[in-house]
Amino acid sequence: MNIWRLLDTGALPARLNMGIDLALLEMHARGVSPPTLRFYQWNPPAVSLGYFQRRHSIDLAACSQLGLDVVKRPTGGRAVLHENDLTYSVIAGVTEGIPVKLKDAYKLLGEGLVHGFRLLGLDTVRAADHLSAPETDICFMRYAEGDILYEGKKFVGSALTLKGSSMLQHGSLVLESQRERWTSLMILQGHSNEGLNQHLESRTTSLGEILGRRINPNEVKTALTAGLAMSLNAEFQAGDLTYDELALAQEIASNQSVR
Template sequence: MKVFVDGYRRGALNMAIDTALADWVANQEEEILILRFYRWNPPCLSLGRNQDPSVINTDYLKRMGFDLVRRPTGGMAVLHWKELTYAVVAKNSDKRLPRNVIASYLKISTALKKGLNDLGFPVEINDRRASKISHVCFQVPSVNELVISGRKLIGSAQTRRRGSILQHGSILLKAMPKEYLNCFSGLSDYENTFEKTKQGMIGLEDYSGDRVELQKLVDSLIKAFSLVFEDKAEYVSYKELGNDFLERLDEYERMFDSYEWNFERKTLGRFNSNR
């Protein structure tokens, strides 16, 4: 299992790295699992691939200095601020990750749960389907997502492109319901929506009342993934993946930084091909 632990990066670069990793894995002869952890600077609102951007309060994002990027994965909008993001990449043929989407979510959630449980967090896997679709990712947990006392802790999304699976998700350190909802425009019954969102989400620091040591958190999650997926962790750098990876990364960063992708959902370059 190749492991990448990154610091803070812009939203466009974070999505470019995840997408380029998915391409790289798809083009390898052997089955390689990738685990990546990263953060966002400036704070960034990420949209699901098919989400309508008209629901976003772009004036608020500009006023706050927040970034905006459309993910390659589905799902709804997530505010990446007081959180840690994980990404898992594997070949479609990798038998360690079930072909069924819900079952693959469960396998990844099992690893996340173990890593968090080992740190003393009473995280559980939600077994109920979301009863209502919302523009707000953290308002309601989906099936096989992780919760504490029924409140959503991690929001994840997955995509399956030619030859690879990419799943990434936001592990909340602190819930920011007011700032989160202010990223949306035209919400009906704001007070009721705010209360539902506030009661629906929770961060690790909200639960513990203490500051989370990120290195301990990352180390525990890496150990858990190694055990669940039965694969030893190998820390590597992006340069080790070769020039083709770096070229794709540069191309994808331009795409994820473009108005055409973020507001019109127009793909650029090699996004639709792994060749």
């Protein structure tokens, strides 16, 4: 059984959140940082854009007016709203049993998430890679490997990147509905707010809607930690960022920009 570090860094600004994930990946690739499961949230709320998402329909002026930061993720995919969500990241490598093939890595971590949701009483499934998806800039409207569905609707989306034999996978778990907020953040071309809301309702959900109650993020962290411990054959021990990790994260954060 591998010993992993468990981090809970609380709610931080968007650029620092991405800086920490990248710093942990960099330092794990150097052999300095241990395998790590991290939970975090966002203050202020934010929209993260996929690394390759050069053009998009996100209304950046509306984000600014509503007090939302906008940041580029180091991973692919489409825009994710980090408001009323819980984000996790997994930083590990082949030494800790992470498969070399991306498809197998997604499967391993997805099984851990499914185990965790089962502890919350939910029967969830991993998205099949062949599911069709509309052309949209909203990540949660598209289904891909690494996503988790409940009764055909997505409420967990994730993406990953590699550095050498080390992997960073991070994902967003929607705690409360984001549909109303999304309608105020999109530059709609040929669609109405009502139409977008209906489309979102048909393809997305939240943990609060599924369970019919307000969710305490701590209960989700506990369940997912247990589920991932099963799939990763890991023992998680609570820890903190090191001085060097935080310093590198702050340096990375200071150099980030949105295009």
